[in-house]
Amino acid sequence: MSINICRDNQDPFYRYKMPPIISKIEGRGNGIKTAVVNNADVARALARPPMYVTKFFGLELGAQTSVNEATDRYMVNGAHDATKLQDLLDIFIQKFVLCKACKNPETDIVITKDQMLYRDCKACGKRSPIDLSHKLSGVILKNPPTSAGKKGLSGGKKSKKERKEKEKDKNGDVDDAEEADGSDDELTKRIAAEASSLPPVQATSGVEEEEDDDWAVDTSEEAVRARVKELEGQVGGFAIGDDDESNGNDLYSQLGNWILEQSPKPNNVDVFKKIKELGIENKHRTLQVLAQTLFDKDILTQIEDRVPLLKKLMAGDSHEKAFLGGTERFIGLEHPELISSIPKVLHQYYSYDIISEDAILKWGSRASKKYVDKEISKKVRKAAQPFLTWLEEAESEDESDDGEDADDSE
Template identity: 35%
Template sequence: MSVKVNRSVSDQFCLYKMPRLINKVKGKGNGIKAVIVKTVDVAKALNRPPTYPTKYFGCVLGAQTQFDVKNDHYIVSGSHEAKKLQDMLDAFIKKFVLCPECENPETDLHVNPKKQTIGNSCKACGYQGMLDTHPKLCTFILKNPPENNDSGTGKKEKEKKNRKGKDKENGSVSSSETPPPPSPNEISPPPHAVEEEEDEEWGKGTTEEAQRHRMDEISDHAKVLTLSGDLERTVEERVNILFDFVKKKKEEDIIDSSDKEIIAEAERLDVKAMSPLVLIEVLFNEKIREQIKKYRRHFLRFCHNKKAQWHLLHGLECVVVMHQAQLLSMIPHILMEMYDADLLEEEVIISWSEKASKKHISKKLAKEIHVKAEPFIKWLKEAEE
């Protein structure tokens, strides 16, 4: 069954339609996931890569996404109703597909990773504009432009080669030969004339509103430069930025409601897997067992993959170092709390227990922690059998 691309349109004869979104929930526990059916067909109707709406779902839900392009499998971790995903798809279409002028979906994206810009053009009304690059999905789009993307130097090089080929076919002069002088109408104006025009354009609005508008544009541009600049930093520097961000939320006493902001910042800095290490350092102390329950939602947003769970265990080791007298004997209980809260999987815990690591703490203390964890590991293996 098909639905309108723009479901707010009441015209029953609307030609812009797409297949209805269907999802199949598979797995259980930490491994539960929603496999979105017909993602490729929906994406074709929207003229967007199928990874874009899938990633958008992940950004909104704070969930992991997986793309198996070869087998047309597009997956969002967690259990989600088809109606909820369809409503999210409407929001994606409004932001990244529909023309802001005529609200038709006949648009193309023009991504320029070098300038960190995303353009939007409409084939129906001729509209051309720029998308706001602040939404989290835009970071993904800038890293993964559409295959038919015609922005940037690639298009210029292609056009240059095509022109050269046509020149040779038509017997035109080569680049080494002197071109004919331009006609009087084609002569470019002197540089100062162009500068005067630009100055005139800038000076058109002298009202407070115009000046404020220009300052907002400069401020937005500066934000984009800051965002792109952070990604050029080392992993350690980006983790430290996230640490300061989380610490500030805690100091301002708004940490309880900041889980969505934290995951957004982690995604922006591209350090999502390492985030549990940061969270556990800022949020946990000798009262860790109570704090696991209190901040469970914050950790669940990250601990859907094994790499993040490994960082959570390493973070636990660091907390034990700081509160060794109170926590060393409680290791089995802490691991049980994390396991019951769905923050850790059996496979990860057992794998961690097989070898003590000195990456974050001393080898001696790492071995002590592993010895203390043995009763829980034994119970886990027996329960699994």
């Protein structure tokens, strides 16, 4: 089914069509968001970069947005139904698409040297000015149609395939079809799919390296396992090599072993009591130990329960770093089968506000052998890359909003 681009045009032979907006509410509470599921399709029908459409919704609704063309994710904070968005889209079309003279939607956006915006009509040749007082005009000037479209081309192959999959859903009841897909949300699934399609180990692209790179790299599973064993032997369960408070290791081992010995694992209150009893409630290393001991192979279903405890103890940058280090160690050393789940784990840390995006990006930018050996450290970061990329794009997206207060609401 498709609808007229100019919805108030009653001409039965009107040939400019677009798909109606499909939206999906995700998350709950403060984290509630609306995914504009077919944002890219709608934007294509209007010959506008997808980000313009999402941004426009955000500006009109006073809501923050995030745009990721590579993963085909277009999010608006808050819950907004498709009808509302469709009405807003009419305004977008009036202001930024239709020729003012002949109402034809086949127009190009033109930016003049003096930073004026026009719709250039292919049908009648007239130029209609675009309202520069609308905040989207600022976005367009900063992201001209050509460069805003480039991003889409690079991710084109994948999103085409994804679009095809969505096309199938449209045949059924759209709302239900979207809900019926189990516990993982779309983003987590995509990240996982990307992560599992990554080639194994080997020299990493975006990851900076420390100088002493003298590993003779044997990446066979056996070799990795042998190195893991060796490393475990060297440094013991919870100790880390280059730490000067080494005589405090006992306390951390006590905490770690105490948690590991119990089945089921102790609840948050008991863990917190134990930590206080040991007097290490302010120590960043405590978080490393927790990352190594609170979870098992089902970590993805266990993080949520630990949010209150972890947030209570997370007192600064070094704490976040230690928690990520502990996670790296837990997965890299003890559960290498979970390496492909790293993006999901990080995504949960991030969306439950356990770890800030700064800390995750910092962690991801540099392999380190502080917590695990270098090869594993690289492997973990490589697996994390899809999430890191997503986060970077979301972040630069936010930065580009500076100065547009309607978009800055938290």
